[in-house]
Amino acid sequence: MNVTNLSTSRNNTRLARTECALERMPHLATRIRALWGHAEFELYISRLLMESRDGNRQGLPWDAAQELLFLVELGIAKRALTAEELTGVPFAELFAQCLASISDAAQPGPGAADPWADPAAHKEAGHLGRGQSR
Numbered sequence: 304m305n306v307t308n309l310s311t312s313r314n315n316t317r318l319a320r321t322e323c324a325l326e327r328m329p330h331l332a333t334r335i336r337a338l339w340g341h342a343e344f345e346l347y348i349s350r351l352l353m354e355s356r357d358g359n360r361q362g363l364p365w366d367a368a369q370e371l372l373f374l375v376e377l378g379i380a381k382r383a384l385t386a387e388e389l390t391g392v393p394f395a396e397l398f399a400q401c402l403a404s405i406s407d408a409a410q411p412g413p414g415a416a417d418p419w420a421d422p423a424a425h426k427e428a429g430h431l432g433r434g435q436s437r
Contacts, residue, residue, distance in 0.1 A: 324367035331367075335374065340381075345405075348375050379405070 383397040
């Protein structure tokens with residue numbers, strides 16, 4: 304969130320808050336506020352950033368995408384702080400582990416093929432996650 308310094312006195316600094324990019328999209332801001340602190344938050348943000356709707360979606364402005372990524376990182380930091388209190392493992396170590404696990408989950412491992420990349424090459428691709436093959 305951007306903050307602008309309006310006036311400075313000896314003992315008092317007044318700051319004015321400028322509107323963030325997500326506030327210009329009230330439907331997203333409302334949903335984000337509702338999901339903040341819940342397990343579904345990061346999944347929602349991931350889908351929001353990655354979903355293409357078959358090319359019919361305009362996409363997010365760059366500043367909104369940056370704010371979403373910041374919120375995800377902030378959520379991870381919050382979890383790492385809580386985990387530090389419970390486990391005694393240093394925050395920096397837990398935070399790095401969480402970031403690495405998200406990075407690993409976002410990138411398929413070696414030999415992991417995306418069945419949707421070439422459905423003709425994978426006869427069962429149309430059935431993945433939809434029950435048994437016909």
